[in-house]
Amino acid sequence: MSVHSDPVRTLTDAESWERLRGQELGRLVTHIGDTIDIFPINYAVDGDGIVFRTAPGSKLFELTANADVLFEVDDHTDVDAWSVVVRGHAAALETDADVARAEAAGLRPWIPTVKRVFIRIAPASVSGRAFHRDPEPERDGPQEY
Template sequence: MIAQPSRSAGRRHMRELDRAESLRLLATVSLGRIVFTRHALPAVRPVNHLVDGEDIIIRIHEGGALASLAEPAEAPGVVVAYEADVIDPDTHLGWSVVVTGYAYPVADADDADRYAGLLPPWVGPATTGALRIRPDLVTGFRLEAQAPRPAQSV
């Protein structure tokens, strides 16, 4: 059976979000998707995160797909994108934010310990490090209900 699109939300419009609102919304959720390059191809992984100032912090597993992003050879950082959203499946209202920037390993031991306490892994094995994504470009939009047009008198 093919799902039929919901018509319950009526008309919608898309409103662009500024950087501050986009990052504020990103901080309200704990799950997003990181987009990176693996074997010269785009790869996407769902990960949990936290927002620290403007930086997005994610934990990584030793030997996992994201571990290569933390290798010292990548000292200048690796370009990644990070996306999170909350879109209601029935009304199709909500928001989406995309951050593009550089991912760096969290090298400071105190920061790494603090993030370990704040960002527990959702699945095993235990995480062994963390990445800090420094945003260069932050874009977002909100899908909102459009007010009905007033009836025109004749």
């Protein structure tokens, strides 16, 4: 990579969704007032949304009190990395048809616990960035402008 190349590239919406579809684990950020929490969740992409399962507890309580969420997924290799952030609204799936659709998307719990509540994140925005990983540029000596 040349010293004049930008190591950061903005992903298109299609590239962002492709990366989301290629993973199963992400991080859900919730907030109520001054309290911000982050939860690792396994998920599936369902059309233009993200679905996951949960059980009663702090995550479900926080989603019920404030449906505004952030969801982030990333990955890396030795030479590349990427991150996709979904801003949206979370809501429990209400109908049997919606739950069946979520299950058909491949949504399965990773650990052997009962998680009967199905949640869908409806995106308000999706943004992604890809990064080329290289050693840090030289900091000493003359710098190019």
